[in-house]
Amino acid sequence: MDLNLRNITHRYDEVEVLRDINLDIKQGQIVCIIGPSGCGKSTLLRMIGGLERPASGEVLQLGDPPADCLNPLTYIFQDFALLPWRTVEGNISLVLENHPLDAAAREEIIADVLARTKLSDFRKAYPRQLSGGMKQRVAIARALSVRPAVLLMDEPLSALDSQTRELLMDDLVDLWEKENYTAAYVTHNLAEAVRLGHKIVVLSRRPGEIRDIVEIAMPLSDRTSENLELEAIQKRLWNLMRDEARAADMELVDER
Numbered sequence: 001m002d003l004n005l006r007n008i009t010h011r012y013d014e015v016e017v018l019r020d021i022n023l024d025i026k027q028g029q030i031v032c033i034i035g036p037s038g039c040g041k042s043t044l045l046r047m048i049g050g051l052e053r054p055a056s057g058e059v060l061q062l063g064d065p066p067a068d069c070l071n072p073l074t075y076i077f078q079d080f081a082l083l084p085w086r087t088v089e090g091n092i093s094l095v096l097e098n099h100p101l102d103a104a105a106r107e108e109i110i111a112d113v114l115a116r117t118k119l120s121d122f123r124k125a126y127p128r129q130l131s132g133g134m135k136q137r138v139a140i141a142r143a144l145s146v147r148p149a150v151l152l153m154d155e156p157l158s159a160l161d162s163q164t165r166e167l168l169m170d171d172l173v174d175l176w177e178k179e180n181y182t183a184a185y186v187t188h189n190l191a192e193a194v195r196l197g198h199k200i201v202v203l204s205r206r207p208g209e210i211r212d213i214v215e216i217a218m219p220l221s222d223r224t225s226e227n228l229e230l231e232a233i234q235k236r237l238w239n240l241m242r243d244e245a246r247a248a249d250m251e252l253v254d255e256r
């Protein structure tokens with residue numbers, strides 16, 4: 001299933017947040033959305049996920065989600081959003097409870113996503129027993145369990161230290177190599193964007209408008225650290241963003 005965003009514009013009262021966003025998210029692509037603080041990245045993701053309706057414009061779903069899909073548009077949050085009193089498998093089974101699945105089907109899905117995220121040995125663990133990186137892997141497993149058409153990821157690695165972030169990026173690349181999942185991925189981190197994005201959407205400061213869309217043809221598995229081509233793209237992205245990021249930063253200071 002592809003997504004097609006057409007002329008998305010949004011405001012909260014007097015504040016215009018997004019202006020005339022046109023964007024395709026093609027099946028099998030990771031589309032990263034970057035831009036200065038407060039430019040409307042998370043708002044755009046909420047529009048894509050149908051959690052909020054834009055003041056004008058629309059998000060079209062083109063084609064069908066996977067046949068066995070339980071939730072076409074599925075979120076992964078920065079703070080993992082795990083229930084502390086439930087085990088790893090309990091957190092995953094939670095999102096399956098409202099679907100007409102018998103116990104065997106549920107067990108099959110849980111075992112499958114645990115294996116795909118290398119968590120099979122941790123199914124009885126509680127969140128408090130897990131590192132930040134492992135918690136986010138549980139959140140990824142939970143998202144995969146509903147067989148989404150598109151994963152909506154809002155700064156999924158930003159609560160993690162830099163080493164864990166590297167490991168999780170490797171995991172996301174491995175998973176993409178195996179499954180070609182589709183994702184809209186909001187991040188502040190340009191290194192993450194060039195590592196994971198097939199397409200990088202650069203928003204201006206608020207109201208967020210598309211300043212540029214950078215496509216990277218290099219296969220994800222070739223995107224090793226210290227890659228000169230990626231460093232050049234990262235520099236180009238920063239040059240596009242630098243002045244706006246500074247202006248947005250000053251704006252936040254003014255508002256205090």
Ligand SMILES: Nc1ncnc2c1ncn2[C@@H]1O[C@H](COP(=O)(O)OP(=O)(O)OP(=O)(O)O)[C@@H](O)[C@H]1O
Nearest residue numbers: 012017035036037038039040041042043044188206
């Ligand atoms: N529900 C809301 N009601 C009113 N204003 C809102 C609401 N949600 C977001 N905003 C405002 O809309 C603007 C865009 O917010 P949003 O969180 O989408 O930006 P962002 O680019 O994701 O920010 P950051 O990079 O800091 O996470 C901000 O000025 C924010 O204060």
